[in-house]
Amino acid sequence: MAVDMDTAREWLTWSFSPTIGAMVFTLLLSLSLPILFHLFLYRQRAAVVVPSFVLLGPSGAGKTTLLTLRGTPTATHTSQAPQTVTCTLPTGITVESHKYRASDDPSTKKERQIEVTDTPGHGKLRQHAYDTITAAASLKGLIFVVDAAALSSPQGLSEAATYLHDTLLVLQKRHTGAKSSKGPAGIPVLIAANKLDLFTALPAQLVKKRLEDEITKIRSTRAKGLLDSAVDIEGDDEDREWLGEGGEGDFNFGQMKEAEIEVSVLGGNASAKGDEKTQVDAWWTWIAQQM
Known part of the structure; x- marks a missing residue:
């Protein structure tokens, strides 16, 4: 010594x-x-988890078709279980955190990759989507794909709005049900109005209005059902079953900001045929803004 x-x-x-x-x-x-x-x-930077997004929506809306543009899904038919695909953002789409970095920085190439989990759209399999939302690591956002043409029919509108209502309710409970005084950071939601090339497709702003109006009806019907069942809905916020503020009156996506959930509605077309071009840049730009 x-x-x-x-x-x-x-x-x-x-x-x-x-x-x-x-x-x-x-x-x-x-x-x-x-x-x-x-x-x-x-x-340490290289070991950062790849940002992840969850893709969900009714069957036939075009979720898997969207993945084929930037990734390689194992199937294009109706999925029975979630599948995760690694995608790369298109050239020209700048990640929000890279705006002030040199364009030739070699580290930006890897950091343009994202993991997208495609979930089944069938009504009996949607629990997979809810489980994926709660279990996903480094979740940056949800992409809810709807067929803008199918929303013209009452059945298509009801199916999409019901699924969207339940998805937003899961996110709201995730935030308000936290044990700490401050809930987890909210997860942004993109409603991707797909198939705008079709003659019967609704424009993005009308898609937004139709979904909000239909969710208002769904919320009112479910609140009445709870009252008829003598269920107390006046308890703590953690236990509430209604979506948005108060559960009464008209619903709009702005009410989700209370749970730190920013909802955006953007139109596009991922199902181009022949000489037509896909119109999905707005969706990829939204994804890049969450990274």
Whole structure:
């Protein structure tokens, strides 16, 4: 032990001595420490989990078709279980966190990748989507795909609105049901109005209005059902079963901001045929803004 202490004192004395060797050693140490620190941070950055998004919506809305544009799903027919695909953002779409980074930065190429989980749209299989929402790591947003043409019919509108209502309710409960005083960060939702190339398709703003009006009816019907069943809905916010503010009156997506859920409605077309071009840049731009 005494020998080690003596050796340490000798090294310490030598390092402060005005010799060429000591000065060279100090210079190399001062130059190497920042490099080592940079490499450590770079490796930590490289280990960051890839941002994930959940793709959901009624069957036939075009979810899997959207994935085929930037990824390689295992099937294009009705899915029976969730499947996760790694996608790369299109060229020209800038990730929000990369706006002030050099365009030739090699690290940006890998960080343009995202994981998209396609969930079944069939009514009996939608629990898979809810489970994926609660279990997904690094979840950055939900993409709810609807067939803008199918919303013209009462049946298509009711199916899409019911699924969307239940999805938003899951997100709301996730936020208000937190044990801490501050709930988890809200998850943004994109309602992707697909198939706008069809003659019967509704424009994005009308899709928004139709869905809000239908959710108003669904919320009112369910609240009445709870009252008829003598269920107390005046309890704590954590236990509430209604969507949005108060559960009465007209519903609009702006009410979801109370649970830190930002809902956007953007139109597009992922099912181009022949010489037609897909129109999905607005959706990929929205995804990039969440990263």
